[in-house]
Amino acid sequence: MAVRYEITPAKQSILKRRVSSFWSLLIIALCAAIVLLLARYTIELATEEITYTYGPISATAIAEDYFDYEINTTAEGESYVTITGYHGDLKEVNIPSEIDGVRVREIARFAFMSNDVIYIVRIPEGVTTIGNMCFYNSPTLKRVYIPETASSIGGWCFGNSTDLVVEGIIGSEAQSYCEQRGISFEGYSYEKVE
Numbered sequence: 001m002a003v004r005y006e007i008t009p010a011k012q013s014i015l016k017r018r019v020s021s022f023w024s025l026l027i028i029a030l031c032a033a034i035v036l037l038l039a040r041y042t043i044e045l046a047t048e049e050i051t052y053t054y055g056p057i058s059a060t061a062i063a064e065d066y067f068d069y070e071i072n073t074t075a076e077g078e079s080y081v082t083i084t085g086y087h088g089d090l091k092e093v094n095i096p097s098e099i100d101g102v103r104v105r106e107i108a109r110f111a112f113m114s115n116d117v118i119y120i121v122r123i124p125e126g127v128t129t130i131g132n133m134c135f136y137n138s139p140t141l142k143r144v145y146i147p148e149t150a151s152s153i154g155g156w157c158f159g160n161s162t163d164l165v166v167e168g169i170i171g172s173e174a175q176s177y178c179e180q181r182g183i184s185f186e187g188y189s190y191e192k193v194e
Contacts (some may be wrong), residue, residue, distance in 0.1 A: 066090070071102055080105035086112050091140075097124035109133050109154055116140055125149055132156055143167065146174035153177045 066088035069081050081104045083095065097104055104124060109131030112118065115138045122145040123130065132154030135141055141161055146153070148169040158164055158181075168174030170187035178185035 066093075067095075067099065069099055069104075070108075071100065072106075079103075082106040082108050083111050084108045085110075086115065086118075089117055091117060091119040092122075093118050093120065094122045095124055095127075097126055105129070107131060107134050110136070112138060112141075114138065119143070121145070123147055123150065128152065130154060130157055133159060136160055146172070148172045148174075150174060158183060 066086060067083050068085035068087065069083045071079055071081055073079050079102050081099045081102050083099075083104060083106070085108075086093065095104065095107070103126055105127060106129040107123065107127060111131065111134050112121070113133055113136045115135075117140060118138060119140055120143045121135070121141065125147040126149055127147060128149055129152045130146065130150055133156045134154060135144065135158050136156055137160040139161070141158075142163060143165050144158070145167045150168075151173050153173060157177075158166070165184045165186055166174055166178050167186045167188065170189050175185050175187055177183075
């Protein structure tokens, strides 16, 4: 004769089932909200427009308020501006050629260091010195235009930057700087841009 066993499930209280259901629904709602936020962020990044004008042509400079700077004087008594920092939130930065009516001649070391906002920087004609580590560790920086007047570029100016393209005039200091350091260079001749 076969023995028959009957298994009866343990009874949960109604309160336990309701609490359990509440936490399950809360977790599902949180996961759905996170997925929606990530999807929205990804769509915004994909559809964001970044406009850029190539080559050494005139560009509208941004307001002086975005920069920290010093006004210095040469031994001959000529005043010039050294940009020492940037605290804006723009992706495209067109550095002005003059601040307070004084010509911008130098970009100091560390001026744009560890900036995770800027994408494009255009340095104006007339700038002669770009300091060491000026753009060091700027992960979003993808393009920099360096004018032919820049005769001194710091050794670690673009250190720890990836996928960077430097634009400049063929035969300029910018080209030889990039060739020595394995940085992509896009060259222009005056005939091409006029």
